[in-house]
Amino acid sequence: MAHTFRCGLQFLGNVAAGSQASQNSIWKHAFPHLFLNCLAHEDDKVAAYGSMVLYTCLDEDKMADLLDPANLNVALGVITAYRKRSDAEWLHLIVTERFFRCPELVNKMYTSQSHADRLTLLELILSKISEKSLFTEVEMTSMRQIAEFISDCFQKECRAVLKLAAPEDSEEETITCPMNGLCVPSPSSIDTLRLTHLAGKQSKNVFTSTHSMSLGSDLTHAAVGFKAHLIRLIANLCYKNKENQDKIYQLDGIPLILDNCSIDDNNPFLNQWAIYAIRNLTEHNEKNQELIAGMQHQGLADTSLLESMGLHVEERDGRLLLKSVKKK
Structure with missing residues (x-):
């Protein structure tokens, strides 16, 4: 049965190739049910x-059919x-x-999808x-319109991640935030970082x-x-973006990023990314450099991790010394 189905589809594909009239006829008789059947087969x-x-x-003319709410399942099925x-x-x-040429369709798909399909x-x-290939105009x-839509979604929904701090929601709630869709460091990104940091x-x-320092954490x-x-x-x-550097300064994000220069099992490479962020924020930016230079020394940060590893930190003459602690 499946073999016959395959042969029939191959025949339709050959008939449709290079013939607008055949494409229109196939679409008229096959959309949406045949395509839904094939996609779920x-x-x-x-x-x-x-x-x-x-x-x-x-x-392009047939995209309007996919935009119809009754037929959106075809696009979602893809x-x-x-x-x-x-x-x-x-x-x-x-x-x-095809789909990416119609931002309106992509927007409708995104808001109607399961989390797994949304990530895809x-x-x-x-x-x-x-x-790397060049885009047409x-x-x-x-x-650009799709990216702006994704960015707006992140800024509206990003705080939903705070629900994960509640034990009763942590196992059931799945939050996916399209951070890579952001084009600028918005107040939402800084506020969300600040709120999650304080919540912790x-x-x-x-x-x-x-x-x-274990691998026992739930990485999923x-x-x-x-x-x-x-x-x-x-x-x-x-x-190398002065405008974005200044925006982080205005949002008071530099002290927040500095406070995340630490090892955290729940956030692999957090320390490295924080240091890299400070490096980029201060590159050719005197105002950001002066902000950090003007911060007051308040002593050592939490050294419990080093102590658990048998190490001790001492401050002497403005320098930090790392020593091994002898076990008793």
Whole structure:
């Protein structure tokens, strides 16, 4: 049965190639039910051949059919199928060469998707943006509109991650924030970093820094790496960008980033990203350099991690000395 289905789809693909009239006729009789059936089919070749027909028939005029709420499941089905078959070339082409030309469709898909499919769509968007090939003016405009939409979503929803600090929500809540969609270090990114940092200090929760130096942490938890990713975003956006450097200064973000220069099992490489962020914030920026230079020395930070490793820190003549503690 599946073999016959495959042959029929191959025939439709051949008929549709290079013939607008055939494409219109196939679309009229196959949309949406045949495509939905193919996308959800358990046979990989059926899904591939059905995707080929969909890609061939789908032109700019037919995008309006996908925008109809009753037919949005076809577009959503493409992402779901691609998530399960990430090596499917036709599915990839449908998204990158068809869907991405219609920001309105991408926006509707994003707000209607499951978290897993939303992450897949975000990965495809980032992959498209990072392509080295030159965009046409139309593609550039479309991708800019999509990026602005993703950025707006992050700024509106990012504080939802604070729900993870509540024990009763930590196992069930899945928060995905498209931080890489941000184009500028917005107040939301700094405020979210500040709130998660304070939440971790006020009580013991998923945002509390841990220094166990173990690999026993639940690395699949939604909060793992969240602060590190935020600081990485800020660091990258401030690289050789005076405007963004000044914006972090205005948002009082530099002391906050300095306070995250520590080891945290829940945020791998947090210390490194914080140092890199400070480096980028101060590069050719005298105002930011003066802010850090003017900070008052208040003594040693928390040395409990070093002490647990059998080390002790002493301050002598303005210098820090690291000594081994003899076990009793």
